[in-house]
């Protein structure tokens with residue numbers, strides 16, 4: 510039995526959201542993950558919470574007021590009235606307006622803020638939100654399927670109680686939104702391992718190290734196609750060990766984007782579940798309060814496999830390779846196994862290349878000011894504490910909408926300063942977050958490498974999706990009969 514207390518945030522509404530036909534981001538993957546977690550019985554070893562939805566005011570702890578207001582107002586029906594804002598905030602193409610978009614943001618961000626609250630209060634040692642990890646969202650801009658940056662919001666909450674927070678990103682894409690938010694502070698160290706070179710979002714060069722007080726507190730490990738488990742761990746472990754030794758964070762946030770797995774619809778790495786999860790296992794061993802978040806992942810059966818397996822590691826459970834019966838069993842055929850095998854793609858990351866970059870980054874860490882401390886001025890009040898009424902012992906029993914409405918806002922949410930940037934810096938205790946882009950980004954759309962390029966018209970795609978769903982249901986019925 511695990512001695513660590515693990516909090517797990519899940520809202521069963523999340524899987525109903527739909528970015529659009531043929532869009533690779535499918536919130537349904539969170540429902541598949543949750544269902545697998547239930548059917549493996551791992552949920553018994555965690556405290557399960559339904560996240561309180563993040564309020565507008567909570568979201569503006571990082572995002573600009575006008576951006577949040579826009580996200581709340583715009584719908585597929587009225588979007589023609591918002592052409593100017595749609596362009597300004599980049600809510601188009603990769604980041605389309607869809608039904609319930611704002612609700613989706615509130616659930617995703619609410620879950621991650623909830624994780625931070627649980628960690629801050631000491632009620633949990635580990636907190637998980639697979640609906641979070643949306644690392645590309647900027648202060649006033651949607652990017653790479655991300656609208657609100659739950660990670661930045663969670664880290665801001667952690668900074669109320671912790672001098673230093675470490676952020677690690679193992680998504681195949683660079684964690685640009687989080688890096689940018691904390692680029693000029695030494696209170697947050699960001700470390701991202703990602704594919705670099707003609708790839709979304711275009712940032713994350715090894716030379717990008719932070720600025721001002723934050724110089725050397727942003728680390729980037731640019732990678733090439735085809736990295737396998739062994740090569741990945743040959744850099745991840747020594748670098749993270751050194752970061753933990755030199756930086757000594759009070760809390761760690763680990764973004765577990767599953768698009769770095771082999772066979773991902775958008776990715777080009779060759780990691781198996783075991784290789785990916787070794788990062789989780791390694792960070793867990795430090796016994797530092799840990800938040801584990803989702804992120805990318807576009808071959809959804811593998812995303813569910815990966816996050817289920819990683820949840821089991823956090824609660825020290827062993828899973829059988831044979832998948833248990835679950836609502837989405839058909840997705841996992843023909844093997845119906847948990848683990849996946851790497852493919853025979855070439856690993857373009859030579860030993861030499863990895864070794865050189867590793868030494869370069871370790872050198873930077875060696876010269877760091879050991880565990881820097883910042884004078885903490887006034888600490889803003891905590892966000893809502895879930896333990897008052899949110900714990901669901903039975904994951905199927907949910908708090909009713911009416912009950913939820915009864916909840917009163919935290920007094921801190923009622924402050925109404927008009928000075929947006931000033932307020933932010935005061936409440937974060939951080940220097941100004943750079944609002945403009947640091948570098949001229951050579952941005953490639955995230956879908957540029959989608960092997961399943963949309964070639965049909967929307968109506969046809971919708972029908973196709975419908976047909977697939979029907980087919981899946983029929984298969985399921987057949988299976989049940991047999």
Ligand SMILES: [Zn+2]
Pocket residue numbers: 680681682766768804805806
């Ligand atoms: Zn990604």
